[in-house]
Amino acid sequence: MAIELYKDETHLCLKFDDFFKGTEVPSNQFLIVNNKWGILIDPGGNRLFSQLMAEISPYCPPQRLKYIILSHQDPDVGAGLNGWLLITDAKIAVSELWVRFIPNFCMVTLSEDRVIGIPDGGVELSFGETSLQMIPAHFLHSPGNFHVFDRKSGILFSGDLGASIGPEQENITSREEFERHVSFMSGFHSRYIPHSSACKRWASIARSLPVKMIVPQHGARFTGQEAVNAFIDWVEQLTGALG
Ligand SMILES: [Fe+2]
Ligand SMILES: [Fe+2]
Structure with a gap:
């Protein structure tokens, strides 16, 4: 569906x-x-x-x-x-x-x-009457890794970053819901995301974009400023498997 x-x-x-x-x-x-x-x-x-x-x-x-x-x-x-x-x-x-x-x-x-x-620095892909931005997200978790930002919708497709396994909700819309959702993401991120420096770099890039929704490749998405900010804040403080 x-x-x-x-x-x-x-x-x-x-x-x-x-x-x-x-x-x-x-x-x-x-x-x-x-x-x-x-x-x-x-x-x-x-x-x-x-x-x-x-x-x-x-x-x-x-x-x-x-x-x-x-x-x-x-x-x-x-x-x-x-x-x-x-x-x-x-x-x-x-x-x-x-x-x-x-x-x-x-x-x-x-x-x-x-x-x-x-x-490595990313690129813009044109199609129809618009384009998509390839946002560098290296080591999150792959060494050659890109997220896709769609400026028209404000959606950032974040690949494996934000992946959750078996979440209770499909759409996280507040900081409170986000806090309850963290346990569905923690296991994956503590093993598959290697470096805290990559997380911090990504958080700074994500904050510079007009993001309205973040949608990972597994599990739930984050909609609206409160949930998006909660997710970016959480990624920024991740330690990563190797520190
Ligand atoms: Fe992956
Ligand atoms: Fe994946």
Whole structure:
């Protein structure tokens, strides 16, 4: 089922989160549509491909996908790429650190000339009549890691940062709800997020952006200034697995 994160006359942001029946880690997939052109963010593994394709088609036919953005290299992010490369003309955007790893997810000929390496400092990707900003988020948790900021909706797609496992709520909207939600995030962040310096750097970047919602690749999202600020404050004080 699609959860609508943002909608106006020309711009739509959707989250898909209910495909998981097996033992793999549950994850969120995202579609952004602007003037009939689409971008997929972190489309996930092989078993999701046909279901996700069916879900996005009413909003954006796969042939209208311009980019598929991978926040980082993990299998829950992009292991299903082969199918997407077969049925679309979309380009893959991923950290330049991971460009040579993409052929591991698909037939080699399919990825030729279709992978855009994002430089460490980030880049702006245009589609429809808008663009998305790739925000550097290295070591959160991957060494080549990008978050996606959609200025039109104010949504920051934060990859694994903010991941929660089995949360009670899908949408966290206040500091009080956030405090109750922390226990669903702590385990992941104490092991998968390595450095406190990366957390502090990210908090400073996030505060400089007009963020209205933060949506991780796993679990609940954070909506509104109070919840967004609570999340940024929490990330800033994380110690990380290595200090
Ligand atoms: Fe990951
Ligand atoms: Fe993940």
